[in-house]
Amino acid sequence: xxxxxxxxxxxxxxxxxxxxxxxxxxxxxxxxxxxxxxxxxxxxxxxxxxxxxxxxxxxxxxxxxxxxxxxxxxxxxxxxxxxxxxxxxxxxxxxxxxxxxxxxxxxxxxxxxxxxxxxxxxxxxxxxxxxxxxxxxxxxxxxxxxxxxxxxxxxxxxxxxxxxxxxxxxxxxxxxxxxxxxxxxxxxxxxxxxxxxxxxxxxxxxxxx
Amino acid sequence: xxxxxxxxxxxxxxxxxxxxxxxxxxxxxxxxxxxxxxxxxxxxxxxxxxxxxxxxxxxxxxxxxxxxxxxxxxxxxxxxxxxxxxxxxxxxxxxxxxxxxxxxxxxxxxxxxxxxxxxxxxxxxxxxxx
Numbered sequence: 001x002x003x004x005x006x007x008x009x010x011x012x013x014x015x016x017x018x019x020x021x022x023x024x025x026x027x028x029x030x031x032x033x034x035x036x037x038x039x040x041x042x043x044x045x046x047x048x049x050x051x052x053x054x055x056x057x058x059x060x061x062x063x064x065x066x067x068x069x070x071x072x073x074x075x076x077x078x079x080x081x082x083x084x085x086x087x088x089x090x091x092x093x094x095x096x097x098x099x100x101x102x103x104x105x106x107x108x109x110x111x112x113x114x115x116x117x118x119x120x121x122x123x124x125x126x127x128x129x130x131x132x133x134x135x136x137x138x139x140x141x142x143x144x145x146x147x148x149x150x151x152x153x154x155x156x157x158x159x160x161x162x163x164x165x166x167x168x169x170x171x172x173x174x175x176x177x178x179x180x181x182x183x184x185x186x187x188x189x190x191x192x193x194x195x196x197x198x199x200x201x202x203x204x205x206x207x208x209x
Numbered sequence: 210x211x212x213x214x215x216x217x218x219x220x221x222x223x224x225x226x227x228x229x230x231x232x233x234x235x236x237x238x239x240x241x242x243x244x245x246x247x248x249x250x251x252x253x254x255x256x257x258x259x260x261x262x263x264x265x266x267x268x269x270x271x272x273x274x275x276x277x278x279x280x281x282x283x284x285x286x287x288x289x290x291x292x293x294x295x296x297x298x299x300x301x302x303x304x305x306x307x308x309x310x311x312x313x314x315x316x317x318x319x320x321x322x323x324x325x326x327x328x329x330x331x332x333x334x335x336x337x338x339x
Contacts (some may be wrong), residue, residue: 023216030218031297038305045309049316074254081246088239088286091222095235186220189286193279196250200275204257206266 026179033183036191040153044194046203047146055206057138064206067132069123073203076119077098077195080154083112084192091185092093097173106165110186113158143202153191160184217294220287242285249278 023031055064086108093101124144127133134144164184167177217224225235234262253274256267289298 002245007293026221027218030221030300031216034219034298035301038301042312045312046316049313052313052317053320058266068256070258077250080218081250084282084286085243088222088242089236091220092225092235092239095222095225095263154212182218182220185222186287188219189282192286193282196275196278197280200253202317203252204271207255208264208267 011172026175026182029179030182030186033186037186038039041190041194044146044149044197047142047149048197051142051146051202054138054142054207059137059139061136061140062130062132066205067127068203068206070203072119072123073199076116077199079112079116079119080192080195083109084189086112087185087188091181094173094178094190099168099173102168103165106161110158110161113154113161113188117151117158120154121146124148128154147198148190150194153187153194155187157184157191160187181200216297217292219289219295219298222288224288238285242281245285246278246279249274249281253278307332 086105090102090105090109093105127140132140135143161184164177164181167180171177222235225238253271256262256270256274262270283302289295290303291299
């Protein structure tokens, strides 16, 4: 007997509480991805804790006030916040099954995310060129780890968004594609929440006298 | 596919429905969230750069603004509510916040304590040698 079929049968019979229908697959998938995102945030909290512990361990090399450019950080913040907004508008377009609006808002979201990433790479390149590499001090190791990890998540999100647009183009708005788009929107909004803590704890607190 | 009456996926915009009037209210929710987030972000950058505020209170103010902005994102972008259909999402979020709090505050507390104790033991070692 096929195991998958057996599991599916059990789910239908045993897990449905009295008189309540079992949760739809959309709810189960959304909740599962929500739990993944929370565990991802717990991982980020460890990186934040490492940064907070090591922030003064500069080993005589440049610290935050000399390295961080607040104008660049403000533009990055604006890009990511605006892309979170257009991602929400994309979710509404998906819900209404408006294909053209979905493409339009996905394109704006992608462009803003790419602009954010370009600014971050430029900032990293400038710091490394001036000798502030991850090997220079414990502070810089922690800084590049926590900010770089967020940048990698944004990169993964951009690839995911491109793949989802290809799926919308080829497969259309079928339930499986809708569920993936729901998960993508959750992921993108969660990245913005992490960035709120990044610009607060790393950049703004880093330049305080 | 049967829609259960008692559960809602986090971030699900189907609550706004497909009718044009409801979709417009969805745009309104996201726009309110964007405006609030922009105000809070601008305040954060102002607080960090102004000399008008008591300097020792600035980090605490930044943390409060970040928590407020996280709340705005959760409510207006991720549609987390206190409604019964969101209980599972809120419980998972509460557990996540608890773990994050333990990891960050616990690490800072232990490492500060270790630093202090190391300094004290060095002094007492010197005293013993004298």
